[in-house]
Amino acid sequence: MNRRSEMAPRVERVRERIASACAQAGREPDEVTLIAVTKTFPASDVVALTELGIRDFGENRLPELRDKVEALARPDLRWHFIGQVQTKKAGQVSAVADTVHSVDRERLVQSLARGAQRHGRRLGVFLQVSLDHLTASTSPTGIGPRGGIEPAGLLGLAAVVAESQSLDLSGIMCLPPPDLAPEVAFAELSRLSGQLTREHPTATAISAGMSGDLEVAVRHGATHVRIGTAILGARPVVG
Numbered sequence: 001m002n003r004r005s006e007m008a009p010r011v012e013r014v015r016e017r018i019a020s021a022c023a024q025a026g027r028e029p030d031e032v033t034l035i036a037v038t039k040t041f042p043a044s045d046v047v048a049l050t051e052l053g054i055r056d057f058g059e060n061r062l063p064e065l066r067d068k069v070e071a072l073a074r075p076d077l078r079w080h081f082i083g084q085v086q087t088k089k090a091g092q093v094s095a096v097a098d099t100v101h102s103v104d105r106e107r108l109v110q111s112l113a114r115g116a117q118r119h120g121r122r123l124g125v126f127l128q129v130s131l132d133h134l135t136a137s138t139s140p141t142g143i144g145p146r147g148g149i150e151p152a153g154l155l156g157l158a159a160v161v162a163e164s165q166s167l168d169l170s171g172i173m174c175l176p177p178p179d180l181a182p183e184v185a186f187a188e189l190s191r192l193s194g195q196l197t198r199e200h201p202t203a204t205a206i207s208a209g210m211s212g213d214l215e216v217a218v219r220h221g222a223t224h225v226r227i228g229t230a231i232l233g234a235r236p237v238v239g
């Protein structure tokens with residue numbers, strides 16, 4: 001069986017899950033963008049997914065993102081960078097990504113803004129918030145491996161993005177700590193999104209929900225779900 005026929009029913013199933021969560025929440029399915037997270041999978045899988053109607057793709061490593069963008073050369077696709085960005089690589093990320101979901105500090109905002117300007121592009125920005133304050137599993141440094149800004153810093157960071165000429169403040173994103181119930185995590189994210197949109201009325205996007213918890217995220221207002229395993233299958237374990 002080729003990859004397209006293998007993935008077709010999975011894409012359909014994910015779309016049904018989104019639609020039924022939307023129905024429960026009184027939302028329309030077209031309010032939710034399905035991002036296929038193609039990290040570790042070949043560019044040919046991206047092509048197969050475009051044939052199934054997907055246009056939004058998520059990657060978490062710069063070299064892999066760049067390879068796929070260059071191999072496909074399809075201006076109709078939107079590339080979402082969902083991994084942590086090193087400040088010194090920000091310029092290169094802004095050359096190829098359309099949107100970055102993991103923006104969590106001012107220096108990174110400034111590097112992305114400069115990079116986007118240099119490449120004559122506009123970049124969508126999601127501010128990644130840390131929900132580590134809701135769990136017991138905070139690391140000793142206070143900075144979790146997942147990244148993310150503490151909620152208290154959210155509006156300050158948003159102001160820096162909003163001032164930039166080359167960045168668009170899209171909204172908010174989180175990667176919930178594994179020991180935090182998705183209900184609790186996404187309810188908190190929704191509350192923080194409310195704070196953000198009070199000051200930045202167009203920053204309404206909420207990037208939340210993965211293969212295992214997309215229904216909960218959609219019920220709490222997610223506008224962008226990031227789905228890997230449920231569409232592409234299990235990723236090879238990388239060391």
Ligand SMILES: *Cc1c(COP(=O)(O)O)cnc(C)c1O
Nearest residue numbers: 037060082210211226227228229
């Ligand atoms: C890998 C990844 C996903 C996709 O996770 P699945 O559980 O495979 O759907 C979503 N978001 C981020 C930030 C990721 O790194």
